[in-house]
Amino acid sequence: MTRFRTTRISLVPTLLVVLGYAVGSAEAAEIVLREQVVPQGELLRLSDLAAISAETAENQRALESLVMFPTPATSRDIEASTIRDRLDLLGIDLLEHRVTGAARVSIRLARDSSELSDEPLSFADTQVDSGFEIRGDVRTVGFAEINEATIESFCRARTQRALEELGWEWTGMRLSSETRSLLEQGCRWLGAEVRPVDSDSEETPDATPPRVVLVVDYQGARRSLPLDVQLEPMPRVVFLRSVVERGTVLNESHVTLRPWPRRDSARTTSDLGEVIGREVRGGLVVDRPIDPAQLTPPTLVKRNTEVRISTDIPGIRVSSFGKALADGGMDDIVLVQLNDPRRPVRARVTGESEVVILGGGQ
Structure with a gap:
């Protein structure tokens, strides 16, 4: 077991600073671990182990003052994972505070160690072993205020x-x-x-x-x-249940409702009526919420296919057949070709493979 050189000291103010930081910090910071450290005292603080960049001076000071470990009695390495675990134990949000830098920090002791004691480190009269676990009567070290x-x-x-x-x-x-x-x-x-x-x-x-x-x-x-x-x-939003091809008109067998976090609910829908009967334009993924923007009204008339053409003129209704020159959904205006291929006319889509020529052929 590694032996630590330590002295019996009181850490009430220091631990209160630690708690104060854990309670009040919401700003992100970057903690870059150093490759090598030469300790100057009985305790290793975060400022000894890493370069710190915080958004505010207050958080910078609070992070720098965090007590991490007792100074070891001999040179040794501390893994980055151990430092992260210690920060986590101190209440530091590792999602907000980015820990980068060296994979391990080498602790190299100064030559003059005559002033350091070999007694086990004591926090409120409770010893600390080489596992760095701070324990003891929390009421005597400032932890009675539970946040x-x-x-x-x-x-x-x-x-x-x-x-x-x-x-x-x-x-x-x-x-x-x-x-x-x-x-x-x-x-x-x-x-x-x-x-x-x-x-x-x-x-x-x-x-x-x-x-x-x-x-x-x-x-x-x-x-x-x-x-x-x-x-x-969680709100239930519409998911795509199975693989569908581009151009598929969705029906109830294609979709289902599943829970989804509110924070990610943008570009989703909980209304099945917004997706059933609409056509897939592309970009849909199985087992993911459906983005209504990726759906369009169904294509009722397809390019280069035969369509029934009606002429809607007051008092006259004539039906014939022709060829659509473009795709179109309900109420879309498309060009259709009658007998003369050089003179396509504009028509409004009224149903599947059905169009009506606008009055006067316009």
């Missing part, structure tokens, strides 16, 4: 996909008094899980929202803490 926004961000990021697969969207969360009380006693967040609930309804088995729990390590035991999460059913 629901931080917990919600942590849990939501880990359950969003599973909830959407069940057809539900996260809209809010609050902590029960029992869950809050246990969190205030001190525990390590391991993750969050979605647990479906058996429904008593046979007609709508998916009508009961699932439960969301926060999984923690509490005094060495794994526990699941229930969360009061507000969920809403």
Whole structure:
């Protein structure tokens, strides 16, 4: 096991800074890991391990001051994945904060280490081992103030996909008094899980929202803490059920309604009437929502095919046959060819393979 050189110190102010950042930060930042670091003290802060670029000076200072690990007693490497795990444990949203740079950070110790102690590092009189896990009585180190926004961000990021697969969207969360009380006693967040609930309804088995729990390590035991999460059913939009060719007129066998996230609901429709009976222009993908813009009214008259031609003049109605010179849907104006191929006339599409010549042949 790697031995860490540390001193017994108080980290109340530092940990409060960590909490303050986790609570208030919403701006994105870029964290570029360095290849090599020479520690200058007993603790490695994020500013030692990486170059940081944040959107505001306040967030820049907060990120730079994050306590990451005790300084090791000997030179060693820290994997980028370990640093990401530590940031995640501190409540840093890794979706908003981009971690790039070296795949591992080499810690190279300075020559003069006489002032450093070999005692195990203590946070509020609780030792920290080489696994970098900060534990202890959280009330003595500033963690008694539980921030629901931080917990919600942590849990939501880990359950969003599973909830959407069940057809539900996260809209809010609050902590029960029992869950809050246990969190205030001190525990390590391991993750969050979605647990479906058996429904008593046979007609709508998916009508009961699932439960969301926060999984923690509490005094060495794994526990699941229930969360009061507000969920809403996702809207049901029209999906393409099977492969169709360009020019296909959609019917009920081609489409179905499925849940879809509201954030991605642009260019979708929940109305089957908007797609049934319309023709596929192109760009539709199986098992994806249908974009109504990719549909057109059905083609009733096709180019170079025979059409029935009616002449609509007050008091006179004559029918004959000719050839359409263009495709057309209902009420489209197309050119049709009668006996004289040099003199096509304009006609309005009135049905499948049927047109009516405009008054006066115009």
